[in-house]
Structures are given as structure tokens and as C-alpha cells.
Amino acid sequence: MSNISLFPAKYQELKNHLRKIQNLENAASILNWDQTTYMPNGGSYARGQQIATLKELAHEKLTDPTIGQLLEDLRSYEQSFPYDSTEASLIRVARRDYERAIRVPSKFMAKFCQHQAISYETWVKAKFLKDFSIVQPYLEKTLELSQELASFFPYKHIADPLIDLVDEGMTVSILRPLFSKLRQKLLPIVEAITDTPPIDDSCLHQYYSREQQLNFGYTVIKRIGFDFQRGRLDVTPHPFTSSFSIGDVRITTRIYENNFSEGLFSTIHEAGHALYEQGISMELEGTLLAGGISSGIHESQSRLWENIVARSRGFWECFYPQLQGTFLKQLSSTSVAKFYQAINRVAKSPIRTDADEVTYNLHIMIRFNLELAMLEGKLAVKDLPEAWNELYKKDLGLVPANNSEGVMQDVHWYGEMIGGMFQGYTLGNLIAAQIYQAAVKYNPEIPVGIEQGNFSLLHQWLKQNIHQHGRKYTANELIYHITGKPLSIEPFIDYIQDKYSNMYQTKVPISA
Numbered sequence: 001m002s003n004i005s006l007f008p009a010k011y012q013e014l015k016n017h018l019r020k021i022q023n024l025e026n027a028a029s030i031l032n033w034d035q036t037t038y039m040p041n042g043g044s045y046a047r048g049q050q051i052a053t054l055k056e057l058a059h060e061k062l063t064d065p066t067i068g069q070l071l072e073d074l075r076s077y078e079q080s081f082p083y084d085s086t087e088a089s090l091i092r093v094a095r096r097d098y099e100r101a102i103r104v105p106s107k108f109m110a111k112f113c114q115h116q117a118i119s120y121e122t123w124v125k126a127k128f129l130k131d132f133s134i135v136q137p138y139l140e141k142t143l144e145l146s147q148e149l150a151s152f153f154p155y156k157h158i159a160d161p162l163i164d165l166v167d168e169g170m171t172v173s174i175l176r177p178l179f180s181k182l183r184q185k186l187l188p189i190v191e192a193i194t195d196t197p198p199i200d201d202s203c204l205h206q207y208y209s210r211e212q213q214l215n216f217g218y219t220v221i222k223r224i225g226f227d228f229q230r231g232r233l234d235v236t237p238h239p240f241t242s243s244f245s246i247g248d249v250r251i252t253t254r255i256y257e258n259n260f261s262e263g264l265f266s267t268i269h270e271a272g273h274a275l276y277e278q279g280i281s282m283e284l285e286g287t288l289l290a291g292g293i294s295s296g297i298h299e300s301q302s303r304l305w306e307n308i309v310a311r312s313r314g315f316w317e318c319f320y321p322q323l324q325g326t327f328l329k330q331l332s333s334t335s336v337a338k339f340y341q342a343i344n345r346v347a348k349s350p351i352r353t354d355a356d357e358v359t360y361n362l363h364i365m366i367r368f369n370l371e372l373a374m375l376e377g378k379l380a381v382k383d384l385p386e387a388w389n390e391l392y393k394k395d396l397g398l399v400p401a402n403n404s405e406g407v408m409q410d411v412h413w414y415g416e417m418i419g420g421m422f423q424g425y426t427l428g429n430l431i432a433a434q435i436y437q438a439a440v441k442y443n444p445e446i447p448v449g450i451e452q453g454n455f456s457l458l459h460q461w462l463k464q465n466i467h468q469h470g471r472k473y474t475a476n477e478l479i480y481h482i483t484g485k486p487l488s489i490e491p492f493i494d495y496i497q498d499k500y501s502n503m504y505q506t507k508v509p510i511s512a
């Protein structure tokens with residue numbers, strides 16, 4: 001029996017331990033942000049070492065038996081608080097992180113990290129030369145290591161532990177039927193849309209100056225609620241969001257001078273991630289609760305702002321006059337209706353990151369199924385390019401011109417691992433639709449607000465219901481809390497059918 005009077009001191013001790021781990025992790029993130037934005041190339045070897053050292057220290061601290069003992073001692077203290085209190089949540093989530101971390105030997109992690117770095121470099125070369133055979137042996141090794149990582153955990157399906165690392169609570173037995181239902185609904189919708197004459201989106205492919213694009217994006221995200229006192233916007237080849245504290249959340253974007261939508265929607269996407277991180281309650285600052293729940297919930301926040309809000313007609317009723325004023329030469333003869341259609345053009349394309357919101361999930365499900373097949377040992381890495389091309393032919397009616405535009409297009413398998421890499425994107429799209437539906441049900445004024453440039457109705461609702469809680473709830477708990485239902489594909493399908501039936505004048509099958 002533990003002495004009750006010692007509880008507050010032990011809890012404080014646990015908090016201090018965890019805060020140091022957070023400090024190390026955040027310091028590593030800053031080094032990484034700097035490397036990706038402004039560091040001269042010459043620094044890359046040393047920087048890799050510096051980041052590795054900080055990460056190693058953080059891992060050592062997290063797996064320290066002292067933490068295990070504290071967590072054990074604090075069990076009844078945890079139970080004396082309500083489930084969603086900061087105290088109970090901190091102990092609960094720390095226990096989850098700790099138990100996960102101690103299963104994986106540090107030696108294995110170091111070996112895997114080293115392999116990832118070499119595999120990534122080889123992928124860059126192989127992609128440039130359009131030659132999969134160069135990276136194939138490295139990917140074979142990655143598959144082995146991914147299987148080994150899974151083997152440190154108990155599982156029903158070998159992919160479960162890898163999915164659980166980023167989307168806790170999600171399993172193959174939940175995702176496989178969910179995705180297969182989604183695919184069955186989406187295929188006829190995509191067919192119906194792409195059978196109609198393609199929308200002319202040439203208005204987006206004129207010259208738009210980099211500086212004006214950046215300024216416009218800056219104005220838009222400021223208006224939707226991104227706090228520049230607690231964040232910044234920079235330019236990198238691959239956009240990302242990085243958070244070092246609730247008071248310092250940074251995003252990056254990329255700008256193409258002949259493709260207007262790429263830059264703006266990347267900026268809004270990352271701002272959606274950032275609103276989440278900036279919206280976490282200050283009470284959680286410095287604790288491991290100050291972060292996003294899962295890859296699916298994080299992606300739901302970026303997708304909600306990028307697609308449901310910023311690709312809506314109402315949003316452009318608000319912003320189009322200003323956009324047209326900024327780019328008079330390019331847009332003076334384009335109506336808001338035409339512009340709205342152009343930014344929502346649906347097309348079957350070989351590249352995931354170019355995909356519209358209707359076809360996007362088909363790209364993800366192809367990757368998800370291939371990951372499962374490889375992990376199950378049913379698909380050999382050497383047969384992966386052929387399997388990839390077959391699935392693209394089947395679901396998107398096209399075969400990529402080469403492996404760089406096919407199986408080598410995404411960094412995930414080559415720079416990280418096989419398993420758990422892609423489901424978060426589709427989960428994000430589904431969760432975004434389900435959450436938005438609940439938000440509008442709660443406050444039907446939200447869409448009107450968007451049209452009038454009042455984004456705080458939606459932003460405040462998201463902050464209140466999602467952002468402020470940080471990692472207190474699991475994804476499944478949060479979805480159920482907010483919507484009263486478990487995760488489902490219906491709100492997303494309803495959203496797609498509603499939006500695109502209007503756009504394509506009811507040619508979209510209403511009940512596929």
C-alpha cells in the first residue's frame with residue numbers, strides 16, 4: 001500500500017520526468033525544422049548526429065524504470081480523479097507511451113533508424129533514375145524490420161501494432177471492412193463524374209507571382225484563425241507543420257508560379273494542423289498531453305479546413321473578390337462559379353498528392369492493401385511494382401508512365417516503414433466529414449458564417465470540442481463524444497454526393 005500523502009509529490013516527480021522528455025523531443029524537432037528550412041546543406045551530417053543524440057536521450061529517459069515505478073505507484077491516485085482530468089489523463093497516456101516504448105529494444109530502434117536513413121537516400125537516387133531495382137533490396141530489408149517491430153507487440157494482425165503506433169485503437173479488422181465499403185461507394189461516383197466532359201481549370205494554370213500567392217495565403221490563414229504571434233509560415237519543397245510548444249507552432253508551404261491551387265491549399269491544409277496545436281489548452285503546456293491524438297484526428301483538422309471549408313462555394317463568396325482584385329489580369333474574366341469548379345475538378349491521376357477529394361481515398365486504399373499484403377508475406381517486394389500498376393489500372397483506369405510516378409512516388413515506405421503509413425489520410429477525410437456534420441448540427445449558422453468571413457463560429461467549436469483536450473481522449477472516444485456515433489463512412493459519402501451532384505448536375509449516383 002502506498003502512502004497517500006506521497007501522491008502529490010510522486011505525481012510532481014512524474015511530471016518533471018515527462019517534461020524533460022518533452023524538452024528533448026521538442027529540441028530535436030527544432031533542429032529538424034531548421035534543417036528542412038534554412039540550414040545550409042553542409043550541415044546535414046552533423047545535424048543528423050545531433051538529432052539522433054537528442055532522440056536517444058529522450059528514449060532512454062522514457063524507458064527508465066523509475067518512470068515504470070512511478071506509474072505503478074500512482075495507480076490509485078489516477079483512479080481518484082475523473083477520467084478526463086489532467087491528472088488521470090497524464091498518468092494514463094504516460095503509461096501507454098511507456099509500455100509501448102519498453103517493448104522495443106533500443107538497439108533495434110538504432111538499427112532501424114540507420115537503415116531508414118540509407119534507404120531514404122537510395123530512394124532519392126532510384127526515383128531520379130526511375131529505377132525501382134536500385135531501392136528494392138533496401139525495401140526488402142525495411143519489410144523485414146517492420147515485421148520485426150510488429151513482433152515486439154501482441155497482435156491479431158501483423159499490421160495492427162504498426163497502425164496502433166500512429167492511429168491508436170484502429171486495427172485491420174476495423175479498417176479493412178470500412179475501407180472496402182468506402183471503395184465500393186466511391187468507384188461508381190468517380191466513374192459517373194469522370195464520364196462527363198472534364199472541367200476547364202486553365203484559370204489556375206496561369207502565371208501567379210510567388211510573392212502575391214504567399215501574401216494571399218497569409219491573409220487567408222490569418223483570417224481563419226492562425227495566430228502569427230504564436231506561429232510562422234515559411235516555404236519548403238514538402239509542406240509540413242511542426243510544434244515546439246503551444247506558443248510556437250510553425251507551418252511551411254510550397255508555391256508553384258503556374259499552379260495557383262497547390263500553394264494556397266497546402267497553406268490552408270497546414271494551417272488546419274496548426275490551429276489544432278495552437279488550440280490546445282495552456283494548462284497542458286509542457287506535458288505529453290500537449291499534442292494531437294493520432295494521425296487520423298490530426299489529418300481531419302487539416303482536411304476539414306482545406307477541403308470542406310476552403311473548397312466550398314461559400315468560402316469563395318467571401319474571398320473571391322479579394323483574390324480577383326489581387327490577380328486582376330489572371331482572373332478578371334473568370335466568375336466565382338467557374339473558379340469554384342476549377343478548384344474542385346475531379347480527375348483520375350497517377351499521383352496521390354495531385355488527387356482531388358473524390359479520388360484521393362482510392363490512392364490511399366491501394367497503398368493500405370499493398371502494405372497488408374507485404375506484411376502478411378503474400379506479396380514479395382520484387383512483385384510490388386506490378387501489383388501497384390494492376391491496382392491503379394483496376395481502380396483508377398490508368399497505369400503510371402514509370403515507377404517514379406508509380407510505386408516510388410511517396411517517401412513513406414522508403415524513409416520510414418511498411419505498415420501504418422497511409423490509413424491516417426483516409427481516416428482524416430472520414431473524420432473531418434463526420435465532425436463537420438456534428439458541428440453544423442450543433443450550430444447551423446456555421447456555413448453562413450463561412451460565407452460572411454466569420455470563421456470563429458467553426459474555429460471556436462473545434463477548439464472547444466477537439467483542440468483544447470490535446471491527447472486526453474483516444475480517437476475513437478473523441479469521435480463518439482462529439483458525434484454520438486462510432487467512425488462511419490456515411491457523412492463523407494453524403495458530403496461528396498451532395499457537393500458533386502450539385503456541381504455535375506445530379507449525374508452522381510445518389511445511392512450507390
Ligand code: ZN
Pocket residue numbers: 269273299302
Ligand atoms: Zn496533413
